[in-house]
Amino acid sequence: MSKLVNKSMSTKRFLIINGEKVETPKYASLYSPYSGEEIAQIAMADKDLTIQAITAAYNARELMAKMPAYQRANILEKVVALLKEKADEAAEIISRESAKPIMFAKAEVERTIETYKFSAEEAKRIHGETIPFDAAVGGVGRIGYTLREPIGVVGAITPFNFPMNLVAHKVGPAIAAGNTIVLKPASQTPLSALFIAEIFEEAGLPAGVLNVVTGPGGIVGDAIVEDDRVSMVTFTGSPSVGIGIRNKAGLKKTTLELGSNSALIIDKDIDIDQMIDRCIMGAFSNQGQVCISLQRVYAHEDVYEQFVAKFTEAAKKLKIGDPLDPDTYISSLISRGEAERVLGWIEETKYSEATIVTGGKLQDGILEPTIITDADHSLKVSCQEAFAPVVIVNKVSSVEEAIGQVNDSRFGLQAGIYTNNVKNALYASRELHVGGVMINDVPTYRVDQMPYGGVKESGTGREGIKYALEEMTEMKLVVWNQS
Structure with missing residues (x-):
């Protein structure tokens, strides 16, 4: 079993699994890229703890899939309100861990708020379409329509450069669609992700829906990509890592945003x-x-x-x-x-x-x-x-x-x-x-909200809330025979 946290250890940052802060045997120092000072001690997950996080997400998937759209939207709206209240704190976290100038960190928080706002709105707009079955000779007497269903567990691996908004681009649409998440933030910028997870808890997101696992990509990332219970992997980072994920993912859906020389x-x-x-x-x-x-x-x-x-x-x-x-x-x-x-x-x-x-x-x-x-x-x-x-x-x-x-x-x-x-x-x-x-x-x-993604080695799939949400759902066809 995982070891839960002694709250007195204030400089340590822990995993978040099934709504609990979880200790690990190993911690790594997180240093400011600008000053070199130690900011925090970050929990280093191993494969077993990553699997534990995936299990929590997998066990929560039915609860999340059955949650009505208005409830998912309400949780996301509460995140928007809380993040507005804590915007200055959020910007300072981004700036300290990534050395992003505070003017740009504040702009990122504003965009993050907007991303979760779009996610709340899109949670109410998930719909299919009717199919004109009688357009085919064999379709006379039948009616049919499509549904959009949650894909299940989404593995999200995020980069350091927009540590709050690029988390939002994965977590926001995943929750809007009724999925659960195992999030591995970049090793240099875990504090932004842990901060957002605490905001989601305060907003009423059920335990197990958003799990944050910090640690080495070769251990945590691989465990996420290779686990059959993870239905989709969404990754932003380097082409070499993205190609590796694609090779290991099997039949999982993947969205890969891999950079450019624009x-x-x-x-x-x-x-x-x-x-x-x-x-x-x-x-x-x-x-x-x-x-x-x-x-x-x-x-x-x-x-x-x-x-x-x-x-x-x-x-x-x-x-x-x-x-x-x-x-x-x-x-x-x-x-x-x-x-x-x-x-x-x-x-x-x-x-x-x-x-x-x-x-x-x-x-x-x-x-x-x-x-x-x-x-x-x-x-x-x-x-x-x-x-x-x-x-x-x-x-x-x-x-x-x-x-x-x-x-x-x-x-x-x-x-x-x-x-x-x-x-x-x-x-x-x-x-x-x-x-x-x-x-x-x-x-x-x-x-x-715009579709965002590339061709060639810039990746596959599209982000932008509506477009990410489509990637994070499965289309189901329902056909009624009226004869």
Whole structure:
């Protein structure tokens, strides 16, 4: 049996299984990516405890499946109300554990509230359709319709970069659909997930519906993916891990959101001044640790020099420092190892024809916003996912050339184009091989109800509450023979 918690151990954070806080034999220190100070001691689950969490979710699935839609919606509405009350606390948790600047952490909490609000609304809109059976000769005398039923236990594996809202994108629709969840948050950002689980408990979610299991991905994640009682796995993270999940999942449903090296095309005759702020946000918000972060810019030769100059000037003005300072725009990457990886990629460009226009160095341990021009596609900063405040800007002679460059990628999540030419906009929307095309905006645009996902190595399936909910339900057909 699991060992329940001695409440006096305040720095420790525990598993949440079947509504109880559960101790583990091992704990790991959680350190601030910015200051290096210890934030908490995090429970490290083993396979047996993960299986225990899956059992709790499996045993609660019938209760959840039979819960009326209005009750599911009410619980989600209570979560919305509680999170509004605790918004400042939530933002500080995000900022401390991930080094996300507080301005962006607060924005994430606002989006999380909206995501749960959409989930509450969608809980009331789960419906099937009637089928015109008499359209077939053999269908005369029959009527039929489809139902949407909960899929069962959903295994959710979430990343560090949006530790509260990307949890919401999995937990919200799962509960709206009447499912139960085993959640494995990213090792660096478990506090956000544990905080939300406590809010759900306060909102009246029954025990066993939401279980949070912290620990190593190779142990906890594998146990979730391989257990036959888990009906679906929803994962946001790296392509290599996502492909591994797909290979192990068997016939389970999988939704995989696997990142990108998102690109923006800038056509001629564009007012550069009107788009610089959007490009700064797209490239450098959350230190570039965004799946749809602006990483590649292909600017028409008529506006290229002007764009590079103004983009560079704006990037140099961004404040670097403590994530809890309200004026900070750029803070630490999620780990020292990530900073060293990106510095290695930047170093590689020095042996090519590329030019580092600004940045490329650490400032008090923080990677400066970095802009690189004339980067060959074979360089890692171009063809791989940087997940850092690094953007390349290359010159093109036409929109057609730019689209060819954008599509020359193993990724395809979202892309953007700024243009005043309707034909070019339509051409780009048709020819860009991505999951979403943003016209007159950066590829980093997302609101939480829109369908979100990619092609190629950017993953499978779609998030966005209505679309995730469809993935998290099974369609059942009912046919009545009236003769």
